[in-house]
């Protein structure tokens with residue numbers, strides 16, 4: 001599943017290759033791709049044709065592109081995209097053969113490269129939603145700003161995290177508290193901060209929260225730096241688990257391999273129908289609470 005850095009790479013690609021272009025035609029090739037556009041595929045197509053996509057923004061794992069009329073006045077709407085488990089937004093030459101799982105195609109009035117939405121498992125989707133005055137679409141507004149966003153407030157995050165009475169890994173995955181951190185980056189950030197994911201948030205010190213936030217930022221930034229070049233090939237592979245970052249994972253998916261810090265074998269534990277990976281020596285489990 002694409003995590004925040006991968007989606008940010010896609011946003012940068014859209015900003016570079018799509019923003020400012022006027023849609024000539026939209027072809028919806030699979031109705032599931034626009035199922036969140038409740039008025040249907042024809043309405044979706046009509047809402048975009050002849051209009052300009054003015055910029056590319058991201059909130060968590062959602063992308064949105066504000067729409068303007070032909071005379072550049074804002075339409076009060078935005079094209080919203082979510083990549084789901086396997087979605088890709090590709091910018092390609094028109095001569096490039098269609099992908100097997102091509103779900104939607106956008107052509108532009110400048111006759112240049114197409115924008116294609118490709119999604120093998122069709123959990124992702126596109127919709128045109130209201131976004132008055134170029135502001136964030138209402139459906140995305142509840143998602144917390146993430147640490148890659150310039151508006152992220154570290155002090156507020158620290159205070160909110162310590163107020164939650166939950167396990168620290170659950171808090172990291174809570175999109176209302178911190179946006180865009182998925183299972184992989186949560187495990188990597190916890191390892192960097194030497195915290196076990198089941199540590200209770202209300203008992204973390206300010207310094208531990210600061211270490212954790214630094215871990216989140218570092219792991220996201222490093223991943224972004226590696227993924228940041230992949231859009232040069234006009235192709236972002238978001239299939240599978242964090243493709244280009246996987247060579248650099250310290251704990252995630254590394255069960256029985258030595259911890260890069262202390263050499264102790266990494267352990268896998270089940271967590272919310274998924275897995276958590278940690279070093280039992282660097283990240284000891286919290287002791288049971290005294291009653």
Ligand SMILES: [Zn+2]
Pocket residue numbers: 259260261262263264279280281282283
């Ligand atoms: Zn270790």
